[in-house]
Amino acid sequence: MTTEFHGRMSRRALLQVCAGLLLTTALPAGAVRAAPSTGYRITATPARARLAGLARPETDVWTYNGTVAGSLVRLRQGVPARLVVKNRLSQETTVHWHGIRLPNEMDGVPGLTQPPIKPGESFVYEFTPPDAGTFWYHPHSNSLEQLGRGLAGAVIVEEREAVAVDRDLLWFLADWRLTEGGGITARFGNRMEAAMSGRVGNTVTLNGRVSEAEAVRAGERVRLRLVNASLARVMALRFDGHRPVIVAIDGQPCDPHEPAAGRILLGPAMRVDLMIDMQGEPGRRYGVIDDFYDGLSYRLTELAYEEGPPLRAHPLAASLDLPRNPLPEPDLATTERHELTLQGGMMSGMMMGGGGMQGGGMMHGMMGMGGGPAWSINGLSMTGDGHAGMAPALTFQRGRSIMLTMRNETAWWHPMHFHGHSMRVLSRNGVAVPHRQWQDTLLMAPKDVVEVAFVADNPGDWMLHCHVLDHQMSGMMTVLRVDGSN
């Protein structure tokens, strides 16, 4: 887990995280209880939020409907949804419904799939979510800054039949870079950072606040939906004294399994659904620790058991399996094979490991980073957020089974996100990946080689990019086309 960067992340940053944890008194419930709806109005608007407790100053943020995290969008599997997004920011925006397999025109990539929503204007997103699970939404326009200032929210698509748990909880996790005065550090798009780990912050919030403790009851079974809405922070969560079971990744159910070494690895934009039988002692507290960065582990929160007798003597007998989603199974006998090679960044010989800047007309939106792009995919660097005229790196015929070999030739971690599809993860570094896992955001460790497969069944031009947003903005982005003409 070690990279050069970790030693350089300031101790002060860590202390700020810890201080925030100590000062907090709020105890957000996090229960997923809003009624599902087919009609939503979502306004992107500036607001103020108390991210790090009452003793710390308020922060000017950008929000969906005035709150951090933004309004929870609760949809039903297979039921048409209509979401009216209004822009009250002073700059253009769009909304990307991350992980939801929807029609291309609803994907929220400015220029590529829709015109940007200008200040004061609205856009209506309409789609029918085919998959139940945990998803999220965020801008795809000036993404690094807009997400970094707080524009993000969760989407929960309910199963057709309720899953047997005592409580269904959401922990929407976000990472902020705050100043002493409570402001958000400006300087988005620092070129040095963009070529390394990206903008890792100093304050991690759970449902919009630094969390001291989350209340639980002995004996209950909780479905816990984790969303990592950070710009760049990778998380590895451990639940002291508990044995969480992973039942879904990126919204897609997998075979229930305990995470390797008890650590739940959660890259930016990833989601993991856990089932946890709360078998701790009433009245006790158990730490939830993020120890991804060496020497910088911190307590995300604590599970605080209420006093009183357990809800039940033995764990619930109900199965942990979630119903599978209707994903098309790739035909491994007839797959078409392609490769995507990730290059660039610091400490891999030179800034650009690949063929340099070949993006042609795609070089706008460098956010004042100066110089060339920091990253490339197959030797090409698309920068920014997505815009008109992005030539696809690969074109697939609709309906074909595709196998992609993704090679990370860099010294850095990259959560690689593919729009419009979910990918069956076949192998990592030559070892088969168990538990029938599907992902839309594939976390790649330095030097990883991962094989994935999917059916190219959703026509359109789809982004594939790193979800460390400063990596995306500085070149780790491409377009894959599914040709709908047959």
Ligand code: C2O
């Ligand atoms: Cu979550 Cu292209 O994004």
Ligand code: CU
């Ligand atoms: Cu990356």
